Amino acid sequence: MIDSxxxxxxxxxxxxxxxxxxxxxxxxxxxxxVLGISDHVPSETVPDSMRMPxxxxxxxxxxxxxxxxxxxxxxxxxxxxxCEYVESxxxxxxxxLDTVDYLVLGHHYIQHNGTLQSSFNLSKPEHVLTYAKxxxxxIASGYFSLLAHPDLYMCGxxxxxxxxxxxxxxxxxxxxxxxxxxxxxxxxxRRGIKQTSQGNRYxxxxxxxxxIAKQYKMPIILSSxxxxxxxxxxxxxxxxEAMIQLLGLKTIHRLPIKNAKNRL
Numbered sequence: 001m002i003d004s005x006x007x008x009x010x011x012x013x014x015x016x017x018x019x020x021x022x023x024x025x026x027x028x029x030x031x032x033x034v035l036g037i038s039d040h041v042p043s044e045t046v047p048d049s050m051r052m053p054x055x056x057x058x059x060x061x062x063x064x065x066x067x068x069x070x071x072x073x074x075x076x077x078x079x080x081x082x083c084e085y086v087e088s089x090x091x092x093x094x095x096x097l098d099t100v101d102y103l104v105l106g107h108h109y110i111q112h113n114g115t116l117q118s119s120f121n122l123s124k125p126e127h128v129l130t131y132a133k134x135x136x137x138x139i140a141s142g143y144f145s146l147l148a149h150p151d152l153y154m155c156g157x158x159x160x161x162x163x164x165x166x167x168x169x170x171x172x173x174x175x176x177x178x179x180x181x182x183x184x185x186x187x188x189x190r191r192g193i194k195q196t197s198q199g200n201r202y203x204x205x206x207x208x209x210x211x212i213a214k215q216y217k218m219p220i221i222l223s224s225x226x227x228x229x230x231x232x233x234x235x236x237x238x239x240x241e242a243m244i245q246l247l248g249l250k251t252i253h254r255l256p257i258k259n260a261k262n263r264l
Contacts, residue, residue: 006104010037010039013039020066037064043087086134102255105138105144107135112130123157132153148183165208186234189239
């Protein structure tokens with residue numbers, strides 16, 4: 001059983017349940033040694049309701065840092081944030097890194113024809129390749145400590161075709177080059193099995209992607225992508241662990257966090 005999770009969401013993102021203390025208490029109950037809270041960043045570029053507003057940002061910081069201090073003898077708590085690589089201003093990312101321990105790259109949108117398109121609903125090969133190229137640029141930026149759900153592009157895409165294969169290689173090649181950990185994400189399992197032209201599949205993690213990932217030497221870490229304290233280690237996580245074993249993937253249990261200035 002794992003003893004850490006670096007991808008956990010907070011009630012302030014408007015689609016999760018639980019405060020930092022709720023997560024920490026559950027993590028301690030599970031025997032975790034490390035917990036990272038990494039909620040969605042505010043953004044004016046990504047105008048959806050699935051993230052906290054800027055007016056909640058200070059409350060988020062205060063909540064995580066307060067719990068980090070009070071529970072420091074029992075568990076290491078890290079302050080993180082999850083964000084897309086869609087902002088044109090480097091100061092946007094650096095501004096968060098001036099405060100938080102780490103940033104998670106969750107590339108939920110691609111830029112297509114001057115507009116943002118959800119990565120959950122990609123439908124054309126060129127969309128998939130755009131996703132991979134933008135993820136490549138994001139990794140090269142150096143802002144991120146973890147690439148979340150790298151195979152998210154399969155969530156709405158029916159067939160693991162040539163474009164999907166090329167995308168997998170590009171993402172994994174770049175992650176290997178920069179030694180950026182990529183995430184085996186259990187939240188895709190919670191979304192349930194869907195019917196595709198290639199049979200029944202989880203939207204992600206996709207076996208086809210991870211068979212390609214095995215050819216590269218970048219760190220891999222299992223994450224819950226928890227949106228409720230009870231999902232820090234649930235049936236989806238157990239299924240993810242079994243998939244990792246069947247695929248023969250080697251995983252790490254600690255995320256190298258370069259920033260980590262807020263760890264007490």
